[in-house]
Amino acid sequence: MHLPVLAAVDIGGTKVTASISNADGILAKVYQETVKTGDNTALPIQVDGMISAVCRLAGVKKAEVNALGVSTCSPFERRDGKLVLVSPNLCGGLTKDRHILPNRWMDIPLDAELRKHYPETVIGNDCITAVVAERLFGAGIGEDNLLYVTWSTGIGAGAYVDGHLLCGKNANALHLGHTFITTENHRQPACGCGDRGHLEAFAAGPAIARDFAEATGDRIAPVEVFRLYRQGNKTARGIIQRAARIFARGLVNATALLDTRLIVLGGSVIKDWDVLEPLVQEEFASAFPPLTKGVTITLSRLSQYLGDIAALSLVMPESWIPVWKAEKPWEKTPKAVKLET
Amino acid sequence: MHLPVLAAVDIGGTKVTASISNADGILAKVYQETVKTGDNTALPIQVDGMISAVCRLAGVKKAEVNALGVSTCSPFERRDGKLVLVSPNLCGGLTKDRHILPNRWMDIPLDAELRKHYPETVIGNDCITAVVAERLFGAGIGEDNLLYVTWSTGIGAGAYVDGHLLCGKNANALHLGHTFITTENHRQPACGCGDRGHLEAFAAGPAIARDFAEATGDRIAPVEVFRLYRQGNKTARGIIQRAARIFARGLVNATALLDTRLIVLGGSVIKDWDVLEPLVQEEFASAFPPLTKGVTITLSRLSQYLGDIAALSLVMPESWIPVWKAEKPWEKTPKAVKLET
Numbered sequence: 001m002h003l004p005v006l007a008a009v010d011i012g013g014t015k016v017t018a019s020i021s022n023a024d025g026i027l028a029k030v031y032q033e034t035v036k037t038g039d040n041t042a043l044p045i046q047v048d049g050m051i052s053a054v055c056r057l058a059g060v061k062k063a064e065v066n067a068l069g070v071s072t073c074s075p076f077e078r079r080d081g082k083l084v085l086v087s088p089n090l091c092g093g094l095t096k097d098r099h100i101l102p103n104r105w106m107d108i109p110l111d112a113e114l115r116k117h118y119p120e121t122v123i124g125n126d127c128i129t130a131v132v133a134e135r136l137f138g139a140g141i142g143e144d145n146l147l148y149v150t151w152s153t154g155i156g157a158g159a160y161v162d163g164h165l166l167c168g169k170n171a172n173a174l175h176l177g178h179t180f181i182t183t184e185n186h187r188q189p190a191c192g193c194g195d196r197g198h199l200e201a202f203a204a205g206p207a208i209a210r211d212f213a214e215a216t217g218d219r220i221a222p223v224e225v226f227r228l229y230r231q232g233n234k235t236a237r238g239i240i241q242r243a244a245r246i247f248a249r250g251l252v253n254a255t256a257l258l259d260t261r262l263i264v265l266g267g268s269v270i271k272d273w274d275v276l277e278p279l280v281q282e283e284f285a286s287a288f289p290p291l292t293k294g295v296t297i298t299l300s301r302l303s304q305y306l307g308d309i310a311a312l313s314l315v316m317p318e319s320w321i322p323v324w325k326a327e328k329p330w331e332k333t334p335k336a337v338k339l340e341t
Numbered sequence: 342m343h344l345p346v347l348a349a350v351d352i353g354g355t356k357v358t359a360s361i362s363n364a365d366g367i368l369a370k371v372y373q374e375t376v377k378t379g380d381n382t383a384l385p386i387q388v389d390g391m392i393s394a395v396c397r398l399a400g401v402k403k404a405e406v407n408a409l410g411v412s413t414c415s416p417f418e419r420r421d422g423k424l425v426l427v428s429p430n431l432c433g434g435l436t437k438d439r440h441i442l443p444n445r446w447m448d449i450p451l452d453a454e455l456r457k458h459y460p461e462t463v464i465g466n467d468c469i470t471a472v473v474a475e476r477l478f479g480a481g482i483g484e485d486n487l488l489y490v491t492w493s494t495g496i497g498a499g500a501y502v503d504g505h506l507l508c509g510k511n512a513n514a515l516h517l518g519h520t521f522i523t524t525e526n527h528r529q530p531a532c533g534c535g536d537r538g539h540l541e542a543f544a545a546g547p548a549i550a551r552d553f554a555e556a557t558g559d560r561i562a563p564v565e566v567f568r569l570y571r572q573g574n575k576t577a578r579g580i581i582q583r584a585a586r587i588f589a590r591g592l593v594n595a596t597a598l599l600d601t602r603l604i605v606l607g608g609s610v611i612k613d614w615d616v617l618e619p620l621v622q623e624e625f626a627s628a629f630p631p632l633t634k635g636v637t638i639t640l641s642r643l644s645q646y647l648g649d650i651a652a653l654s655l656v657m658p659e660s661w662i663p664v665w666k667a668e669k670p671w672e673k674t675p676k677a678v679k680l681e682t
Binding site: 257 | 502509534587
C-alpha cells in the first residue's frame with residue numbers, strides 16, 4: 001500500500017460521498033443520503049461513519065488515514081478560528097419556512113467535530129475546491145485568471161485571480177448565486193436563502209422547474225423541461241432562454257469584477273449545454289466589450305469525479321500532482337457503493 | 342533635495358492632476374481639464390506636459406523624475422503586454438452616441454507613449470490604486486479583506502482578498518459599476534458604456550440627476566438633489582432613497598463574491614454620507630446574513646489626497662511607507678495650481 005492514505009468527502013444538500021485514495025488513485029468510494037435529523041453534530045458523525053465504511057471497502061485501517069479533505073455546500077462562519085457550516089440547505093433554523101427541513105439547527109460545527117477524529121482536516125466550499133481541482137487537473141490547467149461556476153440546484157463559483165485562489169475572511173468567496181440581479185425585492189422570486197431577486201432564484205435548476213410549473217401547472221424536473229425544449233415546446237423554450245440569459249448576466253458580472261480569462265462550468269444543468277451554449281454565449285458576448293471580450297466559456301473536464309478530486313485537492317501532497325495530471329487515475333475509480341441510512 | 346523624486350498622475354474623465362513628491366511629501370501639484378481632441382496620443386502628451394509644469398513648480402529637473410505612477414479611469418486592454426486605455430469616458434469611438442465626445446478614438450496607448458519619456462511607469466485603474474492607498478495610509482490599514490468603492494460620476498471598486506490585490510488579466514478587476522442589476526435590458530437606464538441595467542446607471546451621481554430631471558423637468562446637479570432632500574422634497578427623497586438602496590445591493594453583491602470584511606467608500610456622492618448612511622446600512626443589513634454580517638462600511642480617510650496618494654502608491658519605495666503612515670505628509674501639500682489648456 002502506497003502511503004499516505006487520504007480521505008476525501010463531498011457534502012451536498014442531498015448526498016454525501018466519501019472516498020479513500022493513495023498515490024495510485026481512488027481506492028474506494030461510497031455515498032449516502034445527507035442526514036438532516038438529530039442534533040447539529042449528526043452530519044460530522046455521518047461523515048465519520050462513512051469514512052469507516054469506505055476504509056473497510058478500500059482495505060485500509062482508519063488509523064492509517066493521514067488527512068481529510070472536505071468539500072461542502074456552504075456558507076461558513078468562523079468560531080474560535082474554526083469553520084462552522086451555516087448552510088440554508090442543511091440548517092433548518094436558518095430558513096424562514098419552518099417546514100423545509102426536519103431540523104432547527106442554527107449551524108453545524110463541522111471543523112471542530114471532524115478534527116477530533118482527523119487532526120489533519122481541511123474544509124473548503126465546494127466551488128472553491130472545484131476551481132482548485134479544475135486548475136490542477138481539469139479545464140483550467142495553467143490559467144491564472146480562472147472562474148469556475150456550478151449551474152445546478154444552486155449557483156456557486158470559485159476563482160483564481162492573478163494566480164491567487166480567492167477565499168475571503170470566512171472562506172465564503174464567490175457566492176455568485178446569492179448576488180442580486182434585480183433592483184427590488186418586491187414580486188421577485190425567493191432564493192433558498194430567503195432573499196428575493198438573487199441570480200440563483202432566476203436561473204438555477206429549481207427556478208426552471210418552478211417557472212414551468214407556474215406557467216403550465218405541471219410539476220416536472222428541470223431535465224424534463226429541457227426535453228420539452230428539444231421537442232419544440234414554446235413554454236419550455238421561453239423559460240430556458242430566459243434562465244440562460246440571466247445566468248449569462250451572472251457570468252458577465254463575475255467577469256466584470258474579477259477580470260478572469262476562462263470560465264469553466266460544472267453542475268447538473270450543463271448536461272444540456274448543447275441547448276444552453278448558444279443562448280449563454282450570445283448574451284455574454286452582447287455585454288460591454290472591454291470587460292468581456294477574449295473570455296472563453298468551457299465545460300469542466302472532471303465530470304463525475306469533480307467532487308472527489310476537489311475534496312482530495314485540499315490535502316493532496318505536491319508530489320502526487322504531476323503523476324495524477326499525466327495519468328488521470330481517477331478515471332479508474334471503482335463504482336461508488338451506496339450506504340443505506 | 343531627497344531622492345528619489347516621483348511623479349504621480351491621476352487621469353479622470355474631466356480633470357487630470359499631476360504631482361511631484363520626494364520622501365518628505367508632495368512638493369507641488371497641478372491640474373488641468375482632460376484633453377479630448379487631437380489624435381489618440383493627445384492625452385499622454387498632455388500628461389508629459391503637466392509633469393514638465395509641475396517639475397518647474399517643485400524646483401525639480403524633469404530628468405530627475407525616477408518613476409511615474411498613473412492612476413486612471415479605465416478599462417484597459419493589453420497590446421504587446423502594455424496597457425491601452427479603452428475608457429468610454431475618453432474614447433469617442435467606443436460610444437454608440439457619436440455626439441458625446443469630440444473624438445473618434447478607439448483607444449489611448451497610454452503605457453507605450455508614457456514609457457518613451459518615463460521608463461519606470463506603473464499604471465493602475467483608479468479604484469485599484471485607491472484601495473492600495475487606503476490599505477497603506479487610510480481607512481483600510483491592516484485589513485487583508487478590503488473593498489474600496491467610489492460612488493461618484495461612475496461607480497468603481499478595488500479589493501484585496503486574503504491580502505492579495507485583485508488585478509486580473511487586463512488589470513480591470515472590480516468594475517462594479519458595470520455589473521447588471523436587472524434581468525433584462527429592455528426599458529432599463531443606459532450606462533455610459535452603452536449597456537443597460539448596470540449598477541452605475543441606477544445609482545451613480547448622474548443617475549440621481551437624471552431621475553430628478555425625468556420626474557420634475559428640472560436639470561440640476563446631484564448635489565442640488567441632496568439639498569432638496571434635506572429640505573424635505575418628496576421627489577428628491579424618493580430618488581435618493583432608491584439610488585442608495587440599489588447602491589447597497591451592489592455592495593452586497595461585491596461582498597457575496599469577495600467575502601471582504603471592510604468596505605471603504607470614496608467619491609463625490611459620499612459628501613452627503615449623513616443622508617446616505619442609514620439608507621445604505623439598512624439595505625445592506627437586510628441581505629442574507631451569513632454573507633453580510635460582520636461587515637463594516639466606512640469612509641475614505643484620505644479625502645482630497647486620495648487620487649494623488651493612489652497614483653504615488655504604485656511607485657513609492659517601501660522605505661517611505663512607515664514614515665508617511667506616521668507623519669501623513671500629504672496633508673501639507675501646497676495648493677494645486679490650475680493649468681490652462
